Amino acid sequence: MASALYPPFLSRSVAAFALARALAVTFTVAIAFGSCPALAQLDGSGSSSPRRLKWIPYQPILAEPDHGQDAESQGDAKANGHTESPSANLPVAGASRSSPSSTSRVAQAGFQTPADERAQGVVAANSDSTRASASASGGTYPCPNSASRAVPAGFQAGVDQEPQMPAGHQPGPEYSEESPDFVPYDRAGSGCCPADCTPGRCGPGCCGPGWCGPCDPCYSPLHGCLWVRGEYLLWWTRGSALPPLVTTSPAGTTPDVAGVLGQPGTRVLFGDQTVNTDVHSGERITLGYWFEPCHCIGIEASYLGMGREATSFFAASPETPIVARPYFDTQTDTQSAMLIAHPDFLRGSVNVDAATELQAVEVLLRPNLFWRPCDRMDFLVGWRNARLDESLRISQFSEWTASQGQIVAGTTKSLFDLFDTENQFQGAELGVVYQQHIGRWSLETLMKLGLGNTHSRVLIDGMTTTTVPNGGTTTFTGGLLAQQTNIGQHDKNQFSMIPELGVTAGCDLTCRLRATFGYTFLYWSRVARSADQLDPNVSQLPPEAPTGAHRPAFAFVTNDFWGQGVNFGLEYRF
Numbered sequence: 001m002a003s004a005l006y007p008p009f010l011s012r013s014v015a016a017f018a019l020a021r022a023l024a025v026t027f028t029v030a031i032a033f034g035s036c037p038a039l040a041q042l043d044g045s046g047s048s049s050p051r052r053l054k055w056i057p058y059q060p061i062l063a064e065p066d067h068g069q070d071a072e073s074q075g076d077a078k079a080n081g082h083t084e085s086p087s088a089n090l091p092v093a094g095a096s097r098s099s100p101s102s103t104s105r106v107a108q109a110g111f112q113t114p115a116d117e118r119a120q121g122v123v124a125a126n127s128d129s130t131r132a133s134a135s136a137s138g139g140t141y142p143c144p145n146s147a148s149r150a151v152p153a154g155f156q157a158g159v160d161q162e163p164q165m166p167a168g169h170q171p172g173p174e175y176s177e178e179s180p181d182f183v184p185y186d187r188a189g190s191g192c193c194p195a196d197c198t199p200g201r202c203g204p205g206c207c208g209p210g211w212c213g214p215c216d217p218c219y220s221p222l223h224g225c226l227w228v229r230g231e232y233l234l235w236w237t238r239g240s241a242l243p244p245l246v247t248t249s250p251a252g253t254t255p256d257v258a259g260v261l262g263q264p265g266t267r268v269l270f271g272d273q274t275v276n277t278d279v280h281s282g283e284r285i286t287l288g289y290w291f292e293p294c295h296c297i298g299i300e301a302s303y304l305g306m307g308r309e310a311t312s313f314f315a316a317s318p319e320t321p322i323v324a325r326p327y328f329d330t331q332t333d334t335q336s337a338m339l340i341a342h343p344d345f346l347r348g349s350v351n352v353d354a355a356t357e358l359q360a361v362e363v364l365l366r367p368n369l370f371w372r373p374c375d376r377m378d379f380l381v382g383w384r385n386a387r388l389d390e391s392l393r394i395s396q397f398s399e400w401t402a403s404q405g406q407i408v409a410g411t412t413k414s415l416f417d418l419f420d421t422e423n424q425f426q427g428a429e430l431g432v433v434y435q436q437h438i439g440r441w442s443l444e445t446l447m448k449l450g451l452g453n454t455h456s457r458v459l460i461d462g463m464t465t466t467t468v469p470n471g472g473t474t475t476f477t478g479g480l481l482a483q484q485t486n487i488g489q490h491d492k493n494q495f496s497m498i499p500e501l502g503v504t505a506g507c508d509l510t511c512r513l514r515a516t517f518g519y520t521f522l523y524w525s526r527v528a529r530s531a532d533q534l535d536p537n538v539s540q541l542p543p544e545a546p547t548g549a550h551r552p553a554f555a556f557v558t559n560d561f562w563g564q565g566v567n568f569g570l571e572y573r574f
Contacts, residue, residue, distance in 0.1 A: 231516070232569065251322070259326060322343070348398035357390075392420075392530040419533050428452060464543070
């Protein structure tokens with residue numbers, strides 16, 4: 001296959017180098033255009049430069065509040081002519097921080113920047129009704145890639161105002177991004193997930209009861225920005241349609257009609273069928289990175305490799321007394337055959353190998369199109385490289401056991417025909433990916449379209465070696481279907497496309513680990529297939545010089561290719 005052009009180990013090495021080069025280019029583009037508009041909402045100056053964020057996690061209250069003292073305090077306030085509205089519990093910019101032991105149990109919580117570290121908000125422990133009121137206030141949410149969002153439960157309106165602490169929690173120590181105990185931002189935006197990620201603790205505002213998977217509140221040093229997915233592929237691909245390559249006839253058939261197509265009793269042993277259609281294994285590895293905690297823009301790279309699928313056939317005498325290779329003789333305009341084995345004077349064997357291998361690499365920039373608490377859609381744009389290698393090799397060996405005309409007993413003849421194709425796609429890729437979360441379950445739908453150039457290379461080779469007792473060895477160019485008339489390397493460039501569709505279901509096993517199961521369909525137009533390059537017409541046999549119709553002839557034939565199947569994987573978010 002590709003080994004006929006260069007050493008096999010270079011195949012994956014070249015793909016790895018191309019992937020690294022594309023990663024560097026895409027990373028540079030991302031740095032230039034990757035500032036997140038949503039993060040700019042946190043900065044009153046309107047600058048697009050993201051500010052450094054710090055998260056102050058909540059901790060469960062271990063002791064019950066003194067309701068009697070609270071009631072007494074409220075009674076004193078009413079006696080003095082003061083009334084407290086529900087909004088009184090909302091944070092006030094620049095207010096001083098209260099002690100955790102105070103009666104009101106107020107403290108700062110939420111995001112802050114270095115510039116705001118000395119102007120920290122104060123948050124009161126709100127009742128469920130108070131938090132519901134804040135949720136319905138309709139303010140601006142800082143993270144989603146949108147200018148206006150409804151404020152989730154536990155948050156209040158305002159760009160620089162802090163999220164409210166859910167009921168049943170009290171303030172904990174302040175942690176920075178560098179802290180090992182850093183608690184990431186509640187990206188699902190529900191504001192209801194507990195810091196300990198205990199199942200069953202999520203409220204109605206979460207994406208589903210009984211699980212905090214989409215909220216992802218567990219400690220994550222990299223904010224979930226780095227993720228990797230490994231998948232095992234169980235695919236089947238479009239096979240190669242072969243013409244009749246090996247035939248046989250019943251014992252007693254005369255040599256002049258043995259193995260000839262159309263003759264009584266002739267049977268095809270191999271060929272006249274589609275091969276390499278069985279399910280076979282492969283792998284896909286995807287590595288992604290979000291440039292900021294809110295996951296507004298990121299980059300991902302993936303490698304897909306389908307294991308080499310091969311079909312082999314072998315036949316030999318005396319198990320199969322008559323073995324032949326059929327062809328059409330253009331000199332006589334009739335079907336004919338080259339004998340490999342015949343019980344009267346010839347013994348021999350034939351071996352056929354047909355192989356297919358698919359690889360693909362892509363590097364994509366992934367900006368967010370829209371974001372909601374339970375679903376999101378991202379746009380994909382980048383570069384794709386794909387490679388399809390196929391080979392078809394037919395080799396045979398014969399030894400004369402009795403003299404036949406001018407051929408003396410003991411003469412041997414071996415020959416081979418090789419048809420090797422290599423297709424390489426280089427082009428741009430566009431697509432969208434939609435993700436939906438329901439509790440611990442998720443569903444991802446993917447659509448991609450690659451547009452670019454496919455460089456196809458066809459290599460045809462053949463050789464015949466004859467050894468005569470006491471007469472030496474002679475080598476000739478050409479076999480049976482690969483001769484001087486079509487031997488050589490042929491190249492062609494064509495515009496082609498590679499669309500891809502996929503759907504993947506996921507289940508969060510832990511806050512960071514997800515199991516996936518899905519289906520993928522991939523199509524590739526205008527590729528050279530090895531079986532399509534065969535010409536079964538022959539006008540001469542080596543060592544004869546080309547004559548007559550000069551067949552077999554080469555005609556650059558392209559066809560389409562597809563692969564589809566299921567995939568099982570694991571995804572881990574760092």
